[in-house]
Amino acid sequence: MKWIYIAVGIALYIKMLVFPNPAIDSAELAIVESIVQDSGVPNAVSGIIFRNRLYDTIFEVVVFTTAIMGAKFLLANEQPSQTVYQFTDHPSIVLARLGATIAALVGIELAIRGHLSPGGGFAAGVAGGTAIGLVAITSSSTWMEAIYQRWQAATWEKVSVLVFIVLAVLTLVGIELPQGQLGRLFSGGWIPVLNILVAVKVALGSWAAILIFIRYRGLL
Template sequence: MKWIYIAAAIALYLKMLVFPSPAVDTAELSIVELVVEDSGVVNAVSGIIFRNRLYDTIFEVVVFSIAIMGVRFLLADEQPSCTVYQFTDDPSIVLARLGATIAALVSIELAIRGHLSPGGGFAAGVAGGTAIGLVAITSSSSLMESIYQRWQAATLEKVSVLIFIVIAALSLIGIELPQGELGSLLSGGWIPLLNILVAIKVALGAWAAILVFIRYRGLL
């Protein structure tokens, strides 16, 4: 059987050497320029996610929300962990909190300017969740829980999802904000606001999951 694999590999190698690569139509490469022009944002990826395939993005946000609800539901019947594993040495605590500060700043930058540079709402939310996770492994679990409750993070998470769905629906039916000047901070219509809402949703959802894992598993 191995001779068949060897023969197939040799044939593939000869094909790449002998037969030329198909010519690339340069007209196809202008699709990025078309996306930028249509969406009004420099970051074509954000234009695709929040405009060309916004219908898919809506359900991605909904699926993430369901996943966080699933974590809470599946662990609800478990006994809370008696031991919470955290950093106790000062150098690790300092490094973790420094990393959390950097991740939080990156999250804010990606959320606000995600339509102008590589990044966006999902990346910003992941950075924000990373910052929260780093703080969680250096702080009291009861303190993290009290802050979560004090700022009504669960309610804010749900509200951000609802606002995202409403704005996305408005965009899908053709109600748009002015695109503004290409390359400026206030450009792209709804896209900057959608970026920020997704960042809030992902970061707060990660926070909720982290608290559940701390309570029932001791930490991630």
């Protein structure tokens, strides 16, 4: 089997050397520029997700919420796991928590500036969820659960979804904030706010999923 992988890798390398890069059509560039001007943000992907295809994005957020609720429902009748597998050696704990710190900082950056550079709410939420997961595999599950309850993360998750839906509906009916100057932090109308709301929702939803699988499966 490894020879097949090697052959595929060589073929892919030859393809990159032999075949030239496809030329970018000027019409495609015009479409991107049109999206940037219409949305008011340099990141055309964020403009598409939170403006041109906002109707789809609403249901993507709802589907993620439904998935978390479904996991809670399906595992509610099971007995919690008696054994939780996690890192116990000191070097692994230090590296995991260092990685969690970096992932959390990256998540905050992507959430705040996702409309100006590559990134956005979904990527920021994944980075935040990664940070929470790295902390979870090096910390007590009881401690993680206590923090989750203390900060009422489940409530904030639901609030972020509801606020996102309300702002999305306002955008769809044409009620928007001023776009501001292109390239500035406070620009793009509702898009920066929607980015942050999605980041909060995905990160907190990931936290809930992590706690569920730790409680009932003993692992991530």
